Amino acid sequence: MTRQAPPNGTQTQSLPAGTPAHTPATDSARHGLIACHECDLLVRLPTLEQTHRLSCPRCKHSLGLTGERHLERALPLGICAALLLALSLMFPFLAFERAGVSNQMTLLQTGIALVQDGSLLLGALVLLFIILAPCLLVGCILLIACSLRLQRPLPGVKTAARLMHRLTSWNMVEVFIIGVFVSLVKIAGMAHVALGISLWSYLALAIVLTAAAGSLERISLWRRLAELEAPA
Structure with a gap:
């Protein structure tokens, strides 16, 4: 040895x-x-x-x-991510105005608009990776964090841990935000663009989600879950 x-x-x-x-x-x-x-x-x-x-x-x-110390940050970060996600879905994402005609859309309407415009696959991918995946990731983080805080394994916590580590690789929040700001550079020359509360909330969500998932590091998380499942 x-x-x-x-x-x-x-x-x-x-x-x-x-x-x-x-x-x-x-x-x-x-x-x-x-x-x-x-x-x-x-x-x-x-x-x-x-x-x-x-x-x-x-x-x-x-x-x-x-x-073990970084696991304690998961719950407050998860709650913060849930609040930011709710703000992102509730408020306008972008607003456009040109020649006196204005229009605004929410984050959910971005995917729906693509589907209605005939881009079914692209719209489905946007809804999947931009809305559904972050919602599932936030849910997994909250379930795991609550289990750690309560000092007992909640139903489905091991499945949530496996799903969280898989979703982290498929989370496209940062990619979507970068794409939006790149598009705004071109759109700004054609119309007046107003950035909504949803956009800034979603930008903050990208940062908080990364920190929350990082606090639930794989080695420490599985060791802690194993300790919670061990007989007293």
Whole structure:
């Protein structure tokens, strides 16, 4: 058995060669084990309260963060994200005015307008990735955060944890915001454009969602959920 220090000084412990690396996520988390995604080395994680970045002792690949303190930020960030999402859906997103004729649209109307204009696939993708995916992501974060705060596993929390990590890769909030501002550069020369409350709320949502999902780091989250499921 060898013990090496990663570049940041946090100790990780590698298990003997031949130890099976592919174990269920909950069992691995319960025993403080994680398999390196690069070299498949099974590493025993240290128990830390403060947040530390861990590296594989063999290939130095980053294993992620460990620690318990950052999990506490998930609930307030999740509540903030839910409020920002509600504001984004309730208020006007953009307003246009040209030659005395004005028009405004909400975030939901952006996808519906594309569908009504004949762009069925594009409109469906907008509704899926811009509205539905963030709603599901916020719901997963709140369910996980409430479970951690109540110190007991709520129904569906493990499914929510798996879904959250998958949705993070498909969350297109930042891409949509960048696309909107790029389009505004061209539209501003043709009509007067007013930015609505929904746009600024959605911009803040992109930042808060990233912070909320980041606070529920995979290693610490599964370890904590395994502890909550363990018999007292």
